[in-house]
Amino acid sequence: MTIRLAVREDAKEAARLLYDALHDVAHQLTGEEKEEDAVAVLEQYFASDEGRLSHKQAIVKEAEGKVAGVVVAYGGDEIKALDRPILDRLRKLKNDPTLKLDKESDEDEYYIDTLSVSPQFGGQGIGTKLIQAAEEKARERGYDKIAMAVVTDNTRAYSLYLRLGYEVDKEITINGHIYYHMVKSL
Numbered sequence: 001m002t003i004r005l006a007v008r009e010d011a012k013e014a015a016r017l018l019y020d021a022l023h024d025v026a027h028q029l030t031g032e033e034k035e036e037d038a039v040a041v042l043e044q045y046f047a048s049d050e051g052r053l054s055h056k057q058a059i060v061k062e063a064e065g066k067v068a069g070v071v072v073a074y075g076g077d078e079i080k081a082l083d084r085p086i087l088d089r090l091r092k093l094k095n096d097p098t099l100k101l102d103k104e105s106d107e108d109e110y111y112i113d114t115l116s117v118s119p120q121f122g123g124q125g126i127g128t129k130l131i132q133a134a135e136e137k138a139r140e141r142g143y144d145k146i147a148m149a150v151v152t153d154n155t156r157a158y159s160l161y162l163r164l165g166y167e168v169d170k171e172i173t174i175n176g177h178i179y180y181h182m183v184k185s186l
Helices: 008-022 024-030 035-047 076-094 126-140 155-163
Strands: 002-005 058-063 066-075 110-117 145-151 167-174 177-185
Touching (some): 002 126, 008 058, 008 066, 024 035, 035 076, 110 126, 126 145, 126 155
Parallel strands (some): 110 145
């Protein structure tokens, strides 16, 4: 199994994983109602060189020639620029120039936006390895704090993040749901 920076060619497999992790947030970020349409737009986002869900923000774990897992992470101070392509699309689609996205990250942190592991490769520590890869990238980029959000009823993920040294510092709302904002000093 290999951990590597994502490439554009990972878009099809990564889009499915992103959808599986994001659920209703995928519909919010794509503006699409049907699952297959949301996945198609996520694929476009991932294949793009710009945007928060671009392959440029992603690390993948490859196993058996497949994308077994993906983590999307970026600097919280970059979110305004990273959200621009998504907001441009949504504002045009919804005909609403004032449309905004929920604030997930703080400016002083490296933020894990999305983490997903294929069910086929579950239970093999892939999620942990991807989080560790994101932490290393955060250190390389000079961040001294990394964060993520986990929906309050996802007890399995919450327990994993606690074991990895993350602590809840506040609650945030994303697409109408309450999430724990969890941080770790690097």
